Amino acid sequence: xxxxxxxxxxxxxxxxxxxxxxxxxxxxxxxxxxxxxxxxxxxxxxxxxxxxxxxxxxxxxxxxxxxxxxxxxxxxxxxxxxxxxxxxxxxxxxxxxxxxxxxxxxxxxxxxxxxxxxxxxxxxxxxxxxxxxxxxxxxxxxxxxx
Amino acid sequence: xxxxxxxxxxxxxxxxxxxxxxxxxxxxxxxxxxxxxxxxxxxxxxxxxxxxxxxxxxxxxxxxxxxxxxxxxxxxxxxxxxxxxxxxxxxxxxxxxxxxxxxxxxxxxxxxxxxxxxxxxxxxxxxxxxxxxxxxxxxxxxxxxx
Numbered sequence: 350x351x352x353x354x355x356x357x358x359x360x361x362x363x364x365x366x367x368x369x370x371x372x373x374x375x376x377x378x379x380x381x382x383x384x385x386x387x388x389x390x391x392x393x394x395x396x397x398x399x400x401x402x403x404x405x406x407x408x409x410x411x412x413x414x415x416x417x418x419x420x421x422x423x424x425x426x427x428x429x430x431x432x433x434x435x436x437x438x439x440x441x442x443x444x445x446x447x448x449x450x451x452x453x454x455x456x457x458x459x460x461x462x463x464x465x466x467x468x469x470x471x472x473x474x475x476x477x478x479x480x481x482x483x484x485x486x487x488x489x490x491x492x493x494x495x
Numbered sequence: 496x497x498x499x500x501x502x503x504x505x506x507x508x509x510x511x512x513x514x515x516x517x518x519x520x521x522x523x524x525x526x527x528x529x530x531x532x533x534x535x536x537x538x539x540x541x542x543x544x545x546x547x548x549x550x551x552x553x554x555x556x557x558x559x560x561x562x563x564x565x566x567x568x569x570x571x572x573x574x575x576x577x578x579x580x581x582x583x584x585x586x587x588x589x590x591x592x593x594x595x596x597x598x599x600x601x602x603x604x605x606x607x608x609x610x611x612x613x614x615x616x617x618x619x620x621x622x623x624x625x626x627x628x629x630x631x632x633x634x635x636x637x638x639x640x641x
Contacts, residue, residue, distance in 0.1 A: 356592075358580070359546055359549045359579065359580045359582070360580075362576065363554060365571070371574075375550070378540055378542050381527060381550075382525075384558070388503050390565065391558065394524055396525075396527075398554040398555035398558055399505045399624075400524070404507045404521070404529075407519075408544040411517055412531035415511070419515070419536065427511065429508070430509045431506065432508070434506075435502055436505070437500060438500060442621055442626050443626070445623070475589075477545065477582065480585075480629075482627055483629055
């Protein structure tokens with residue numbers, strides 16, 4: 350007998366606290382103060398929906414790669430990334446037109462390079478968030494030994 | 496002389512800290528610990544890319560409405576929302592298939608109801624994040640006086 354299709358459910362909640370600020374919550378996770386960003390009449394120094402959206406792509410890129418490295422018993426030495434995203438007007442509405450994730454991956458030995466490159470390609474295709482958005486995501490990677 | 500088209504740039508950065516966890520940073524904002532969620536072999540109690548993605552839609556829905564209420568000099572009494580998102584397999588890859596944002600909006604007087612309803616419709620169309628994703632976003636609103 351074939352089972353139900355696999356599906357996962359997520360929940361978050363939000364409470365407006367005045368001005369253009371709010372408190373974001375998710376079950377037993379630490380609350381995050383969020384706000385409309387300054388360029389849309391909001392507040393500096395507070396996570397905006399634009400930052401958070403960009404971050405979701407950046408984080409998922411890493412966790413998807415870690416899923417593959419873990420599955421194939423490859424241990425990375427280090428991983429860091431920087432993500433940038435551009436918002437432009439399209440058809441009278443603002444939207445993210447492009448996102449670039451530049452990652453720097455440390456490996457233990459030159460022998461691991463080809464495997465990591467292969468996993469990176471798989472991770473790029475499998476990233477759940479990238480597959481849920483319209484924005485084109487560019488991945489740039491630098492793989493270094495040590 | 497016509498100026499350059501309006502565009503905005505966003506940046507975030509991420510550093511892997513071992514297991515399936517990392518530290519998310521954005522200029523002068525507080526760092527956020529993030530991780531792959533338990534259902535994909537990660538960690539409970541830590542913000543996941545799925546939570547963060549869902550949150551970006553929920554926050555932008557609020558900030559876009561606040562942009563309209565502010566512009567039209569209407570002051571809300573309160574605003575809170577709950578967002579839920581479903582991830583399913585599609586074409587061999589997981590993606591967010593749907594998101595629902597249920598909001599509860601407090602207004603000062605019954606006289607404000609029609610204006611708020613009109614702004615809600617505008618905000619739904621103008622939400623920058625909703626306009627950047629493939630996932631269908633359903634908005635449900637309850638407007639209460641007081």
